Amino acid sequence: MKIIRTSQVEHQYLKILTYAQSAGGKTRLCATAPNPVVVSAEAGLLSLRDYDLPAIQVATLADVQEAYKFIAESDEMKDIEWVCIDSISEIAEVVLATEKRNAKDPRRAYGEMQDRMTSLIRAFRDLPKNVYMSCKQERVADESGVVGFGPSMPGTKLSQQLPYFFDEVFCLRVNQNEEGETQRFLQTQPDGVYQAKDRSGVLDRYEIPHLGKIAEKMKGTK
Numbered sequence: 001m002k003i004i005r006t007s008q009v010e011h012q013y014l015k016i017l018t019y020a021q022s023a024g025g026k027t028r029l030c031a032t033a034p035n036p037v038v039v040s041a042e043a044g045l046l047s048l049r050d051y052d053l054p055a056i057q058v059a060t061l062a063d064v065q066e067a068y069k070f071i072a073e074s075d076e077m078k079d080i081e082w083v084c085i086d087s088i089s090e091i092a093e094v095v096l097a098t099e100k101r102n103a104k105d106p107r108r109a110y111g112e113m114q115d116r117m118t119s120l121i122r123a124f125r126d127l128p129k130n131v132y133m134s135c136k137q138e139r140v141a142d143e144s145g146v147v148g149f150g151p152s153m154p155g156t157k158l159s160q161q162l163p164y165f166f167d168e169v170f171c172l173r174v175n176q177n178e179e180g181e182t183q184r185f186l187q188t189q190p191d192g193v194y195q196a197k198d199r200s201g202v203l204d205r206y207e208i209p210h211l212g213k214i215a216e217k218m219k220g221t222k
Helices: 028-032 061-073 088-102 106-125 156-165 211-218
Strands: 015-020 036-040 055-057 082-086 130-141 147-152 168-176 182-187
Touching: 015 147, 015 156, 028 036, 028 082, 028 130, 028 211, 036 061, 055 061, 061 088, 061 106, 082 088, 088 106, 088 130, 106 130, 106 156, 130 156, 130 211, 147 156
Parallel strands: 015 130, 015 168, 036 055, 036 082, 082 130
Antiparallel strands: 130 147, 168 182
């Protein structure tokens, strides 16, 4: 049996979930990842038109499964450093729509969707690469009934479970400064309103929205 020292555990691969409001910049964040491939279930690739990134568009569950196999097994993807899923919310909605067509009971459709999405999320998360998944934002209530914001998925149970799959959960927030200029930043720690977490413990509460710089900071290379 091999004994390790917890102080020597490194961030070999980062697993990041980021949620934001519509048009918050979740897709553009993919362009800040070094050497990425984008798996897109949204018509949002237009925001990446100024970047020359490899992208795989998916419209069905079979497409997503094929994309996973291609990334995991093909020689073309072996040197890819980041897998960016944009967005996991949209993929879940695609899966749910498929299950609703196949199931007479809507409750069973949600159950099947949750099982399939749990497997998909774990499969992509466990790839030997850095993984970034974007997600929609929704209002959520904690156990005491306080309403805040968190990741959105179809089905309450899946929304509640999603953050537990990731070491890092960020909220991409958008504000305007006194000059009326738009500013974006990643919130990495909870504040009673926005859900967030940073298991590394090395990030500031607010970080510049740049996956490459965050990776350098977490891996101690900056």
